[in-house]
Every structure is written in C-alpha cells, then in structure tokens.
Amino acid sequence: MGNFLKKDFFLDHDIPCFKLNDKSTKKVTEFYKISPFPNYKDTDDKSTILEKGNKNLLAVQFKKNIGYQKNVLEVGCGTGQLSIYFSIGTNNNIVGLDPTIDSLKLAHKFSKKNRINNINFVNADIFDDVLADSFFDFIWCSGVLHHTKDPYGAFKIIIKSLKKDGYLLIGLYNKIGRIRTMIRKFLYKLFGIHVLNILDPTLKNLKKDSEERKAWIRDQYIHPIESLHTLDEVLEWFNKNNIDYVNSIPSCDFEGQNKNLFIKESKGTFYSRVVNQISMIFNSLGSDGGLFVVIGKKNG
C-alpha cells in the first residue's frame, strides 16, 4: 500500500501514532479507554466478525460496492471490527483511524492473530489532519463526527483524503430521530438504570452484565460530547464542499427506495426530509439511537 500518511509518526505496537493535543479528543479517548466500543468476545475470530458484519445490511452493501483493489478508510474505527469486516476476503487496502490507542491495540491484536494483512490502523485525531490528500476511494465515518468538538470542521478535513469520484458515507445522530433516546436519557438521569432496562429496545437483545451492554449504555447515555444533526445540515455541508448527494437513510424524498445506496436518488423537498426524519421516531432507526446515514460522491 502506498503511503497514506502525510505527517511523521511514532510506532506503538507497530501502530503509527500521533501525539494527541486536543482537550476534547483526549476526553473522548479517556471515555472509550474504560469501555472500548464495540468490544471483542474471547470466541471471536474471522468467521464471527464476518457473520456479525453480514448482519449489518448497510455494511454489506458498502462492502459490495467497494469492489476490489481499492483504498478504503474507516474514520473513528474504534476496535476496528467493521474495518476488519471490510478487509476479509478482499484485496482492498483498509485503513482504520482512531484516537483511542487502547481500542486500536485490540484491533491490531485481532488482525495479527487472524492473519489479516490488508489492514492498517492509525492512532490519530481527525483534527490532526494526518492522512494523504486524495488517497481513498471509499470513506466510512459513522457514529463519530457527533462526538467531536466541531463536526463540520472534522468533515472538511476527512473529505480532503477522498479521491475525485470517491464515495463517502457519514452517520450522525439525528435531531428529530433521536428524540426517543433523549427522553430515555432524561429519565435515566432521574430514575437510574432500571428505566433503561425497561425502555431501551437494544438492551433487551444484549446479555445482562455483558461488556457490550455496558459499552452501549455508556455510549448512548453518558457520553461527554454529543451533538445532533439533520439531513438539511449535511446537504449544506455537501453543497459547500463539492460533494454530490447520492442517497440517505432515511431517504430525502418520499419516493426513495434505499435499494442500493450507491444509486443516486432525489434530494426531495424540505417538507419530505422533515417528514422522513419524523418517521424515524416510529421505526427501528429511532429505537436504535436515531442514527441517520448520508452517502455522497466527491465531484472535484
């Protein structure tokens, strides 16, 4: 793989590292150090990660559309499970970037143990802007920007490393679609954990006292930095930065099919976008944390 880093680094456990300077990113890394997200089970191997990835329909579509011999970046990869999923069975070059070294050490250990060689991890903060310009064909950044001090600033840095005609997927907490979680968060502060055991649908599917459960509660309800966004906000980010809107979940338009997220759909109207975001409250997107996803293609 060519050099995907444009700045000097030092190595820790063979992982290229950059010294963290930013106060809010340090706060976030302290948070994930306690409960790396998502964690590995002792029984995890290539086949369980593949199986887990194949249950994530969005990840399946993304991987299928990547094809072969591409440079792929996951920003905020945490413990690298998704990056590893993207690398298994392909000749693509995958890079996973995250500021939490403890999470990356788990990712690195797993990939070495399972002899996955087409993957590299980088310990860096988005704001340090360490990635080579116009290098990646595909970028996945989901569940990350809303945990930074400046989501739009972070977005502008990320897209520098995307090639022309390259695709970008971003996933953010939705201002409307996350209402159910915000209500649970408020009740949790008042009444404690019992409320979550009853009201959080994701927790119902996770084993009691499991690490996954603890990581989910911390991530959803006690994160130190969190912001909420809308489809219109992201469309404006795209507009200002020469990124063409391709598709989204939920759709921007009433006619949206979401069958193949790499096929261009209409942006709809302000009204259709608001209605589709309201509908998140009542479907699985809203019950699962209110994350919405937008895909764009770099145009220049």
Ligand SMILES: C[S@@+](CC[C@H](N)C(=O)[O-])C[C@H]1O[C@@H](n2cnc3c(N)ncnc32)[C@H](O)[C@@H]1O
């Ligand atoms: C909720 S986790 C999501 C992990 C993974 N993307 C997923 O969806 O499972 C948020 C991740 O964003 C990373 N993150 C937070 N601030 C960041 C920053 N400034 N630069 C890069 N990554 C960051 C955290 O370290 C953490 O791994």
